Amino acid sequence: MNNFARVCIAFVLALLPVLGVQGVAGAHAVVISTSPAGWAVLGTSPAEVSLTFSEPVELGLATVRMLGPAGDTITTAAPAHAAGRPEVLVVAVPRALSDGTYTVNWQVTSADTHPVHGAFVFSVGQPSTSAALPAPAQTHTSADRAVTLSYGLARWLSFAGLALLAGAAFFVVWCQTGPAVGRRVRVLLASGWWSLLAATVLVLLLYGPYATGRPLTAAADLSLVANTAGTRLGLAVLSRLLLLGLVGVVLLRFLRRADESEATDRQRRRRGAAVLGTTSVLALTWSAASHSGAGDLAWLAVVADAAHLTAMAVWLGGLVVVGVVVRSADALAMRVAVPRFSQVALVSVLVLVATGLFQSWRLVGTPSALIGTSYGRVLLGKVAVAAVLLALGALARRWVQRHYGFPVVSPSDRRRAARGPGDRQVRRFGAVVVAEAVIAGLVLGLTAVLVGTSSAAAELAEREQAAEVAQPVPGEPVIADFDTGGAAGRGKIAVVVAPGASGGNEVHLAVLDERGRQKDVAEVGATLSHPERSPAPLTVPLRYSGLPGHYISDALSLPVSGRWDMSLKIRTSDVDEANVHVSVGIP
Incomplete structure (x- = not known):
């Protein structure tokens, strides 16, 4: 049994411990108390309204809207944090309220960047007898389908762009022989950079409408974009844009000098480390503004998530490059580059298994959560698709071992190595690699869905809270x-x-x-x-x-x-x- 087969088995077995442990990730921000209290009847008008949450909340896209007894909007000050308490949201009421029942609608961004909203009511003097009964459903609406679809596609494009950019760059500096960077690989590098840049801008524009339930046209609202920039996700996206600018400058400089001389082993290791380090820093801009950035062990979860994303980008992006190279490179270049990438793929799978297991334990935790929550079901789908990807990878690795893994000792071995596999065999190998690349795109899509889905732990916690509320x-x-x-x-x-x-x-x-x-x-x-x-x-x-x-x-x-x-x-x-x-x- 070869190493790749052992990794495939480990991938399946690694899921088993998940079924016996309890996750430790926190849920969304939950209102612990309000002032005035819900359904309270006050003798005098309050000077302010405050909400205390279970975790710190951001002000960037936070809104608090007060409706009067007749459904009219009561003008209030902008939301602010209480002094030294980022988990408390305070809104000043600038004028005295007349008698009647008031509805307070609120919306905030949770630590995992998911929007959370709700409502409560209170009365001044005496409750309104003819006012419509307020309910949490009368608060902020969820994002419409156009915004949700557009935001999801932007997330997928950002992952695909990172994979193309990182995979192609690492293949060039680590796997290929000779100084020349082929035209096709240059196109992949440029496509990855531009795709990631465009997707990052789209995420910045679309997150505001997605989080506040506004229509797609609100993406052009500069004030909403400015508010988005003040959130955790906004800061991460702006950091990503800055990093992409620096990466673009370095990439242009490298491509201009790449054809001058062949890299030494020392240069190859240094460049490989630089690509991995840059990819990891870029990956942190996703991890810090995701499920990993919230809850217990957040620092370790962010590191694990960044390593997971880096390994995925290098492996899946490299698959696309191999699919291009096997049709255009000569036999000698393939004999060196393809086995090197095969080793890269093996290490990437090991990293994905280890970090994926940790993430599953933290964000899922229990057997019922795997099949009883949206996050768990999407995760199972991703595991199933990844298992197919691993099976194809095992076939590709066997092909590499058969055609490039033999020792070159005799003159016939040297002739075989110089000749390489036949065109028909290369086409078969290329077909397997293309199939891997297509399935890899589906894996990236499921990853984008997971990023936008509440974690299983959060969903279960919300259900428990709802069950408590449902008690009379x-x-x-x-x-x-x-x-x-x-x-x-x-x-x-x-x-x-x-x-x-x-x-x-x-x-x-x-x-x-x-x-x-x-x-x-x-x-x-x-x-x-x-x-x-x-x-x-x-x-x-x-x-x-x-x-x-x-x-x-x-x-x-x-x-x-x-x-x-x-x-x-x-x-x-x-x-x-x-x-x-x-x-x-x-x-």
Whole structure:
């Protein structure tokens, strides 16, 4: 069994320990407390509104918007950090607020660069009796499909550009013989540099609309670009642009002098180290603004992620170069360059396995997370595609060993080495390499998807938080999705039972569309039942408040405390109807 086969087996076995350990990565920023508290009724107008998060948040793209009882926007100061507390976001309220219920919508960028948003409400004097019930769905909208697709393509192009640039550069300084740099390789180097430059600019322009839920046209908003530049991702992208400028100057200088003389072994090692070092520094601009930059062991995770990306770029980019060289290089050049790259590929795979295992442990952690989260499923897909890539790599390595790995001792060996493999055999090898390069592009695509997907640990933590919120808390809103199946039949319904005590209560129902806007429907009905104390469901008498999608029951008497089950009927047309069940708590 050769070394490459052992690496392939290790690649599969390396995943097994992941199923038995717990990850340590943190989740997104979560609101721990607000001031005023949610659903609080204040005697006087507050001078400021503050939110305390579970981790530091950035100000670059942070927004806090306050809506009044009639849905009007209340002018506030720009968000700021509390003195010495980067996890606390403060917004000053410049004028006294009149009596009524106010909604505070907020949006921040988490430490892993993913946008997080939500809402809470409070009242001054007394709650509004006719205002629409606010809900978290009425906050900031997610990025539309055009922005999401464009931003994803820009991320993929940035990875592809890095792979072309780093792979071609390392192949030139480490693998090839002779001073000449072929025209095709020069084209690959230039394509990699320009692709990475263009993709980096696109990421800078598109991240603002992606994080704030604005349309694609907002990419031209210079103020939004300036705000993006103040975020962790913005600083990383600007650093990448600066590094690319320096790399471009060095690349031009190298290509002008590359044909002067053949490099010595010392120069080859020095140049190889310089290419790897530069690629690693470029890779850090991704790692520092990704999942790796947040949570415990962040410094080690950033280093591991940068090493992972560097190994991937050198290997996958080198595959493209080999696919070009095997059709144009002579037998002697191939006898030296191809085996050298085969060794590079082997080392790259070892690095990918080690760093991938660490990342999987940190960002996934448990067996259920692998198949129960979006991140885990995409990761499994990437592993499956990478396994196919490794299998093709094993075939390519066997071909290299067969045609270039034999010792040159006898005159016939020298003639065989000078002659090289036949054209037909080279074409077969080239076909395998091209297939590897195509699959490598898919691996880069899945990598780009992983970068834009919440980590499994974060997704599970959010589910746990949602489950806690879903427990019936007296006086707190309960929100549920509905789908009547018809046109525009999806939305949310929010319920508040106030004050949430045994005896007389007031029920508020708010029907919202998918974008969180108030939605009128044909009919809304509700019943309440107690699993132990209610012999039959109690009908909740609802009246239309006059505002779209808002219904009120003025005097509902609940005789006993405990957990009550509410059945809601939502009808959006004559034939489209859905039933939703939620729980409300009465102490």
